[in-house]
Amino acid sequence: MLKTIYAYGLRRTEINDTWPLADVQQCVVDLVRASLKYTSRKCWSRITTELRAIYTAPTVEAANYCSTSSSRNGNRNTRR
Structure with a gap:
C-alpha cells in the first residue's frame, strides 16, 4: 500500500526511514x-505568481514549461 505523506516540519529522510515506500x-x-x-x-x-504556477503544475512537463516561459520573460530587476 502506497502512502502519501504531507511533510510539515519533518525531513524527507526521517519519513523514509519510517515508511520507505511513502511518497x-x-x-x-x-x-x-x-x-x-x-x-x-x-x-x-511576481515571484510568488510564477512559483505557484510551477509548484502546482499537474505534470513535470507543465512545470518545466512554466519555468522556461518565465525565464524567457527575463528578470527585469537584475543589475547591470
Missing part, C-alpha cells in the same frame, strides 16, 4: 516561503 510531499506554501528567503521583498508578488 513525501511538501505544502506549496512552505515551498514558496523557502524560496522567498533568497529574493528581494519588492520582487515577491
Whole structure:
C-alpha cells in the first residue's frame, strides 16, 4: 500500500526511514516561503505568481514549461 505523506516540519529522510515506500510531499506554501528567503521583498508578488504556477503544475512537463516561459520573460530587476 502506497502512502502519501504531507511533510510539515519533518525531513524527507526521517519519513523514509519510517515508511520507505511513502511518497513525501511538501505544502506549496512552505515551498514558496523557502524560496522567498533568497529574493528581494519588492520582487515577491511576481515571484510568488510564477512559483505557484510551477509548484502546482499537474505534470513535470507543465512545470518545466512554466519555468522556461518565465525565464524567457527575463528578470527585469537584475543589475547591470
